Amino acid sequence: MSAEILINVRPQETRVAYVEGGILSDLKIERKTSPTLVGSIHRGTVIRVLPGMQAAFVDIGLEKAAFLYVGDIREDVDDNFLSSVDREEPLEEGDDDKPHSHHVKTPIQDLVKEGQSILVQVSKDPLGTKGARLTTHLSLPGRFVVFLPTVRHLGISRRIEDEAERERLRQLVQKINPSGGVIVRTAGDGASEEMLKADIEYLDRLSKEIFKNYEKKKTPGALHTELDVELRALRDMMSEEVTSVWVDDIEIHKKVVKFVSQFMPKYKQNIVLYEEKKPLFDLYDIDIEISRSMERKIWLKSGGYIVIDEAEALVVIDVNTGKFVGKKDLEDTILKTNLEAVRETAHQLRIRNCGGIIIIDFIDMEKESHREKVMEALAEDLGKDRARTNIVSMSQLGLVEMTRKRIRPSLIKTLCEPCSYCDGKGYIKRKSTVANEIFRELERDADMLINKKTNVVIHCHGDVTDWIYEVEGESLENIEKKLGRSVAFKIEPNYHLEQYEIFFV
Incomplete structure (x- = not known):
């Protein structure tokens, strides 16, 4: 089925839509105020080790400390991460597209120490109150392969189902004999030896450059960041099915053309600058679909x-x-x-x-x-x-x-952000509930008012006052009898519906 990629660019936001058969099937949105950290590589400093959780908190130069689980730590984390991979060792083959799980039996307190510097990669963005999740098993995605500089692993994408093609790709990677591990991506289906070799060599050079920067940098911070969302989307989504890539910004169009010319030259003619007055996403009513999905x-x-x-x-x-x-x-x-x-x-x-x-x-x-x-x-x-x-x-x-x-x-x-009125709960108390809370609090104060000449004034939301006078008149009379005095209400338009205060004047 034919597909198109639409890249909508605005000063503070870039949106990429993958449209298949006229229907939106994938969407990426990235804002300049909160870019993704996934894939970025940092020099980190261990600030706290938690043996009880088998995890550590690591300062990578962000406001919030990142989280490193023991299962994401290499046993040789102290070693030079490039020299620790022996090129003479055979590539460890796997049946799927990810390295074999690293079942670390060594306790975390024996792997890392507080104050220790380590090379880490963000595997998950910060979410809610949680900081970013880290791993010491680095992976560098290219067009046809993902390069793993810290392990000797060979994997083929599960989406490549033809056994003959899987075997051909295995033999090609073994012949190239990369310095680290390699996972052949879905885009690698049908790729020649030259294509795979160029991709692997580029990523190998990149990994060496990252390690050099790690040695030079003495404080926590970023060493390598992922591509911008528009380039990342093309690297991951571009295929024979994509007939057109529409870009509605001239500068980003130039950037995309340069990227595609370098890494995917056969698709260069598919990149089109969109210059119509009608908004790009309106071609397939994508904004309506986004609103529906919220x-x-x-x-x-x-x-x-x-x-x-x-x-x-x-x-x-x-x-x-x-x-x-x-x-x-x-x-x-x-x-x-x-x-x-x-x-x-x-x-x-x-x-x-x-x-x-x-x-x-x-x-x-x-x-x-x-x-x-x-x-x-x-x-x-x-x-x-x-x-x-x-x-x-x-x-x-x-x-x-x-x-x-x-x-x-x-x-x-x-x-979206949590509702400021209900504080993200999705509900608020009924007016009757707030009214009865007021009556119960007045009952508790009844003894305190004996022999005192004080007036009772309730400051509350207007809707609660209306409810009490219209529906809870009998309850109000009952509480006034118990208190031996009348109760006055003062409407506070800026109060939350659940908010009230009782004053004795």
Whole structure:
């Protein structure tokens, strides 16, 4: 299916949309005030080691200390990271596109010490109250390969499914015999030996330059940063399916043309400067789709809908039939709704960039064959996702647990902020609740007012005052009897609905 890449540039924000068959299928947004740190390499200083958590906090020159887990620390972290990799050792092959897990058994207190300088890479952006997550296993992505200067590993992208092609790529990389590890990316499918060698040699030189900068730099700070979002997107998304890359800024267009000419010359003619008055993203109503993806409820074409709640620990997706009543029987209606929800869910996860643990609550299905159809459809649609996903089987209640690799903040976290009125809770107390809180507090103060000639004045929000006079008149009379005096209210227009103060004057 043909695709296009749209690069929309503004002074403080750059947006990149991947449109497939006229439909938005991937979106990247980066603002100058909060650029991504993922992929950047730093000289860090260990400021605290926590044996109880098997983790350490590392100063990498940011406001907030970064987090380093013991499983992300090389056993030879003290060594020269280039000379510690023996080129004579055979490349350790893996069946997937990532190095074998490093199950570090050495306690963290024996690996790093407070005050120690280490070379680290950001693997996850800061999120909420958490600092950036770090690793000492460096990876440098190129066009065709990802170079791993600290390990001897050979991997092939799982998206390259042809066994003959996988074997050809393995033999080519072994023949090149790089100084570090190599993962051949999906774009490497069909790449010649010269292409792979040029990519590997460039990244090898880059890794050596990074290490030299590490030796020179004496304080925590950045040594290498990732490409800007527009170049990063082209490196990762450009393929034979992409017929055009539209850029609506002349300076960025020149930058993109130069980048593509150097690293992907065969696609140079696909880069087009967009000069029309109509906004670039309006060609495919992308802004409408972005607004839709920030809604909690997403309607399906059939009349059903899904509800997406993004919490701190996980993302929950609930599927409902809504207005869809079907044509045959209940089971058929449920299956059709669930299958439609599968497609929309996979689409929304990509656009929203949701990550971590995801729970999907499908409508209960009685037939096992229907459950299998839904699971097969989910696996197929998630297979198109560039982010790594893992699906757990469906439970008897119709719940599906899955994970999606989270690297950067989601669309909601990027474009939105917690509601200042409810403080991000999503709800506030009812007016009746606040009124009864006032009455209960007055009851507690009743004894204090005996034999005292004081007036009671409640300062509160106008809506609460209206509620008390219109609905809680009986309760107000009751509390005035207990206090032996009348209660006056003063409306404070700047008060929060839940805020009140009691004054005795």
